[in-house]
Amino acid sequence: MNLTLKVWRQNGPADGGRMVTYKVEDVSPDMSFLEMLDVLNERLTLEGDDPVAFDHDCREGICGMCGMVINGVAHGEQRATTTCQLHMRHFEDGATITIEPWRAAPFPVVKDLVVDRGSFDRIIQAGGFISVPAGSAPDAHSMPVKKEDADDAFDAATCIGCGACVAACPNGSASLFTAAKITHLGLLPQGQPERDSRVVAMVEQMDLEGFGGCTNTGECTAVCPKGIPLDAIAQMNADYLKAAR
Amino acid sequence: MNYTTGEPIRDTKAPSGPIEERWDQRRFSAKLVNPANKRKLTVIVVGTGLAGGSAAATLGELGYNVKSFCYQDSPRRAHSIAAQGGINAAKNYRGDGDSIHRLFYDTVKGGDFRARESNVYRLAQVSVNIIDQAVAQGVPFAREYGGLLDTRSFGGAQVSRTFYARGQTGQQLLLGAYQALERQVAAGTVEMHTRHEMLDLVVSDGRARGVIVRDLVTGEIETHLADAVVLATGGYGNVFFLSTNAKGCNTTAIWRAHRRGAYFGNPCYTQIHPTCIPVSGEYQSKLTLMSESLRNDGRVWVPLRGGDERAPGDIPEDERDYYLERVYPSFGNLVPRDIASRAAKNVCDEGRGVGPGGLGVYLDFADAIARLGRDAVEKKYGNLFEMYERITGEDPYTRPMRIYPAVHYTMGGLWVDYDLQSTIPGLFVIGEANFSDHGANRLGASALMQGLADGYFVLPTTLGDYLAAGPFGGVDQADVQDAVSEVTGRIGRLLSVGGTRTADSYHRELGKLMWDYCGMERTEEGLRKALERIPELREEFWNNVKVPGEEEGLNQALERAGRVADFFDLAELMCLDALHRTESCGGHFRAESQTEEGEALRDDERFAYVAAWEHVTGGAPVLHKEELDYQYVTMSQRSYK
Amino acid sequence: MATKAVTPRPAPARAAPARRGGFLRTSNGKKAVMAVTGAVLVLFLVAHMLGNLKVFAGAEGFNSYAAWLRTVGEPAVPGRTLLTLAEIGLLAAVGLHMWAAVSLARRAARARPVKYAARRRSRADGYVVRTMRYGGVIIALFVVWHLLDLTFGTVNPGGAAATPYERVVQGFAPARWWVTSFYLVAMAMVGLHLRHGLWSAFQTLGLARGRRRRALNVLAAAFSAVLVLGFVSVPLAVMIGVVK
The missing domain is CATH 3.90.700.10 (Succinate dehydrogenase/fumarate reductase flavoprotein, catalytic domain)
Structure with a gap:
């Protein structure tokens, strides 16, 4: 297949940035989206151009490092899929593909398609944990957990922290990410002692980082590679109202 | 490439006495650090996977001044996250006859009798604490309707001792360690440096005293000094280019440490x-x-x-x-x-x-x-x-x-003693980066167990024993300068070649070579061919690679080129190790050494040892043998017909 | 080549751990204000719509209902006391609702200073959601007109002197089809606004979880539809001559 790519190029945070058009030829439908970009980058390198910078690591959909907005959709059209797991067979020969970085003030562009998601780490630092020094834990079976709760906690805990929710949200909100952690820990008995302080601190940190507020558009869950449900945000809201009272 | 044989390694620092008491003994004999002194002691931890993340969090919690480094944009991205199956622990919650001794035995046998008894026994002992710790942290393991933890059997074990969180056990355990780490970052005990890659080790006065890192965003070369350095930088499977490892996984940190004096243990042991x-x-x-x-x-x-x-x-x-x-x-x-x-x-x-x-x-x-x-x-x-x-x-x-x-997975890695200390005092190596617990073959669901055992429980004790003699004072600036100029020199060389091939294309070629000659089946002829071809390819790489861009700013092509350069050197040592070990064992299959049924044939007479390789600049590597002495298990031959 | 010894990057801002208060400053607090004031307005709309249906009881029934609104509570309290209180409450609700909306919209704009080049494609029920902000503005404008028309009579053909019933019948007279059209469009906006607003309030107040989520979603849609039908039935009835 032959493709036309319109790629966001930005040579560092201070640079204004622009869309640049590239032709990529002889793309195999079996390539992953990132392998297609690898091919482009090999060519750019040999031609003496600067290759397109993009984040990626595991390339099996679990590390959460990759992510770009493809034709206006975070991680591309295919549902429940990270960019690295998206394959070129889902595109038409001759298509024009627009590729942009996650857009949000708390995700400043580092270069091209690479953004800084340190704000997510700081939200976790604010309270996304259970305080338990190594060696102090009681026997694992001393605290049974209802299977349903454990399963629901797991569903929320599958968040990979990629940031697609923020990229897709018209408000640039990090609610789904923050709520996923609050829900995961809040559903478990181990998470109860810090439940109130956790939700207050994490919500405040989310605001402090400059993320937008949630208006329940549902765009986040629609692009989430792990399908974290909106239920999580409702849970966070309920916990917050209870804790802030 | 040739090698010479040096002094054997006689003391691994494991306590003597009954095997089940050795870890207790070591914990008791380990010197303690006065809480007030801990704040004055700085520890560098490189890598934030299960081993590095849990170690940095635990050391921070203990009150040390920790600096943690990872090349990814967040510590949560480390490749431990991709582990699917589960984590073994000798909890015997099923009452199906499991025990610490059985997990110990299965692991030694699974490793085809090429692992150290004392270490593996400790691993089995500590395994039960890992599950407690993870559950307390909120790791959502699979549970049964009664609310208790579910387990499954795995990798041919006859007992059900594998705890799991659907197919994402590595992710959930890593997030537990990551959250503990971020908690320490918030508490100010851990200073986190993301998008920083370690490019060299600072050794001064015979001790590991710091690292040289490149800030991948600005391109700046930074020096970070400390009283001890912990490497938790994972395995080197990417030497094959194609592997199940993450794209960024590399050998640079451990290879640089090897060049500075740390022995490399069993480099040829690879799991396919x-x-x-x-x-x-x-x-x-x-x-x-x-x-x-x-x-x-x-x-x-x-x-x-x-x-x-x-x-x-x-x-x-x-x-x-x-x-x-x-x-x-x-x-x-x-x-x-x-x-x-x-x-x-x-x-x-x-x-x-x-x-x-x-x-x-x-x-x-x-x-x-x-x-x-x-x-x-x-x-x-x-x-x-x-x-x-x-x-x-x-x-x-x-x-x-x-x-x-x-x-x-690579079972080989930097050689460490019972304390997880390498042959450079003050350099500790944990997780997949060390060679220790899996022998010649790792059992399923044991990698997660080892990473967390090292990071949460073993290292924090043994490192304290080393640090009790600290702080170690100032570092000789000449030693720092030496490491910095080594790093800047390499970067400068890579950027100045201006050839006609990308680093990736050389990496692919090296990987293919390794896969063909040092992969699933190894022969003397093939390994010799590889040992001939690798230096040629490396020579060509250094004369014809094209690395675009500059040293300043984010330059992913430069990052990759540096890693490929080190893979060349490691590949050579792997082939040499594979060539010298003329027996087959575990993941190392030499076509010349097989049973009539085509199974791996060990040669316990000649090869029941760990091969610890010493780097000699400008000379042939030196092989130090650490004899493996089995007192609690009997060596036997596997058959699956 | 730039080299340096350890200069950590400036520590990022961090909220004080578990700081209480400041509820109205947080996005979650504003959302809660939005939900609660929205709920007040919904209750008002329900009462309003039910009151409107009195028009089918004829001129006398409708006019006396209008009068009752002013006299309810007498003689315990002076005339119009309760109505004034309700008006103040409504005004406050509208004010807070709009304040929260503007404040969240500005926060959202700050959170995405650079827009996407490709048209951002909605992956959820995007249309209804997109009407929330401009729909809210249209509804606000409509309310102004609506008050001038039917409450104060300023722009009503019957003028300030006409009875409420006369104002309704004359205001929606077939000749004034454009007024009726505007009313219908505004009601459609109210319907869409409620459709997402109600559901959104359930979500914001943390009620829409698990199995209830679907039910509440259906409830929001059905409720909005019934309310809009109730409202539009009056002008339509006037137009086709059922109410005259």
């Missing part, structure tokens, strides 16, 4: 996983693992005749070769990883492989679907089938899957 999605073309950038559980219901076959181009459904039963069932009638499709991998390679070498390039075998679920019904198969393997479909575009319900073995 039989059920991965095969390569689909020249552009392939990585391989994806499919859970081993698929072999419970799938039947492995290839066409009887080579070059059979028919679609699999058009090949009649009598023209198919279910080779695992044929050769191993009693274990059939369920033979261990190494055997299944090698058998697949053999039929493909005969020209009977399927799919692009003939590098694949069928894993067929037609019988299972006919027997159990499509729904039952979907329930069991639905997510795996979906993953396969996503990557290949083929529907495994109607067309057999194609699978092929892929490099998955």
Whole structure:
């Protein structure tokens, strides 16, 4: 297949940035989206151009490092899929593909398609944990957990922290990410002692980082590679109202 | 490449006495650090996977001044996150006869009797604490309706001791460690440096005293000094270019440390996983693992005749070769990883492989679907089938899957003693980066166990013993300058070549060479060929690589080129180690050493030792042997016919 | 080549751990204000719509209902006391609702200073959601007109002197089809606004979880539809001459 790519190029945070058009030829439908970009980058390198910078690591959909907005959709059209797991067979020969970085003030562009998601780490630092020094834990079976709760906690805990929710949200909100952690820990008995302080601190940190507020558009869950449900945000809201009272 | 044999390693610092008391003894004999002094002691931890993340969090919690480094944009991205299956622990919650001793025994045997008894016993002891710790942190392990933890059996173990969180156990355990780490960052005990890559080790006055890192965003070369350095930088499977490792996994940190004096243990021990999605073309950038559980219901076959181009459904039963069932009638499709991998390679070498390039075998679920019904198969393997479909575009319900073995884990790594300290005082190595606990072959669900055992429980004790003598005062600026100029010199060289090939293209070529000659089956002839070819290729690389851009700012091509350069040197040592070990053991299969049935044949008389390699600048490596002495298990030969 | 010894990047801002208060400053607090004031307005709309249906009881029934609104509570409290209180409450609700909306919209704009080049494609029920902000503005404008028309009579053909019933009948007279059209469009906006607003309030107040989620979603849609039908039935009835 032959493709036309319109790629966001930005040579560092201070640079204004622009869309640049590239032709990529002889793309195999079996390539992953990132392998297609690898091919482009090999060519750019040999031609003496600067290759397109993009984040990626595991390339099996679990590390959460990759992510770009493809034709206006975070991680591309295919549902429940990270960019690295998206394959070129889902595109038409001759298509024009627009590729942009996650857009949000708390995700400043580092270069091209690479953004800084340190704000997510700081939200976790604010309270996304259970305080338990190594060696102090009681026997694992001393605290049974209802299977349903454990399963629901797991569903929320599958968040990979990629940031697609923020990229897709018209408000640039990090609610789904923050709520996923609050829900995961809040559903478990181990998470109860810090439940109130956790939700207050994490919500405040989310605001402090400059993320937008949630208006329940549902765009986040629609692009989430792990399908974290909106239920999580409702849970966070309920916990917050209870804790802030 | 030649080598010389040096002094054997006689003392691993393991306490003597009954094996079950050794760790207790060591904990008691380890000196303690006064809490007020801990704040004055700085520890550098490189890598934030299960081992590094849990170590940095625990050391921070203990009150040390910790500096943590990772090359990714967040500590949560480390490749431990991709581990699927589970984590072993000798909890015996099932009452099915498990015990610390049994886990110890299974691990030593699984490692084909090439691991150290004392270390493995401690690993089994500590395994039970890991589960407690993880559960307390909120790791959502699978549970039963009664609310207690579920377990499953794994990797041929006869007891059910593997704890799991669906197919994402590594992710959940890593997030637990990551959250503990971020808690310490918030508390101010850990200083986190993301997007920083370690490029050299600072050794001064005989001690590891710091690291040279590159800030991957600005390109600045930074020096960080400390009283001790911990490497938790993972394995080096990416030397093969194609592996199930993350793209960024590399050997640079441990290789630089090796060059500064740390011995490298058993570099040739590599684990190759039989059920991965095969390569689909020249552009392939990585391989994806499919859970081993698929072999419970799938039947492995290839066409009887080579070059059979028919679609699999058009090949009649009598023209198919279910080779695992044929050769191993009693274990059939369920033979261990190494055997299944090698058998697949053999039929493909005969020209009977399927799919692009003939590098694949069928894993067929037609019988299972006919027997159990499509729904039952979907329930069991639905997510795996979906993953396969996503990557290949083929529907495994109607067309057999194609699978092929892929490099998955490296048992070798920097040599460490019982305290996890390398041969450089003050340099500790944990997790996959060290060589310690798995011998020549790692059992399923044991990698997570080892990483967390090292980070949460072992290192914090043994490191304290070392640090009790600290702080170690100032560092000689000449030693720092030496390391900095080494790093800047290399970067400058890479950028100035201006050749005609990318670093990736050299990496692919090196990987292919390693796969062909130092992969699933190794021969003296092949290894010699590789040892001849690698230096030539390295020479060409340094004269013809093209690295675009500058040292300032984000330059991913430069990062990759530096890693490839170190892979060349490591590849050579791997081949040398594989060549010198003329026996077969675990993941190391020498064609010259096999039983009549084609199984790995150990040579305990000559090779019951750890090969610890010392780097000599400008000279041949020196081999130091650490004899393995088995007092609690009896060495035996495996058979799966 | 730039080299340096350890200069950590400036520590990022961090909220004080578990700081209480400041509820109205947080996005979650504003959302809660939005939900609660929205709920007040919904209750008002329900009462309003039910009151409107009195028009089918004829001129006398409708006019006396209008009068009752002013006299309810007498003689315990002076005339119009309760109505004035309700008006103040409504005004406050509208004010807070709009304040929260503007404040969240500005926060959202700050959170995405650079827009996407490709048209951002909605993956959820995007249309209804997109009407929330401009729909809210249209509804606000409509309310102004509506008050001038039917409450104060300023722009009503019957003028300030006409009875409430006369104002309704004359205001929606077939000749004034454009007024009726505007009313219908505004009601459609109210319907869409409620459709997402109600559901959104359930979500914001943390009620829409698990199995209840679907039910509440259906409830929001059905409720909005019934309310809009109730409102539009009056002008339509006037137009086709059922109410005259």
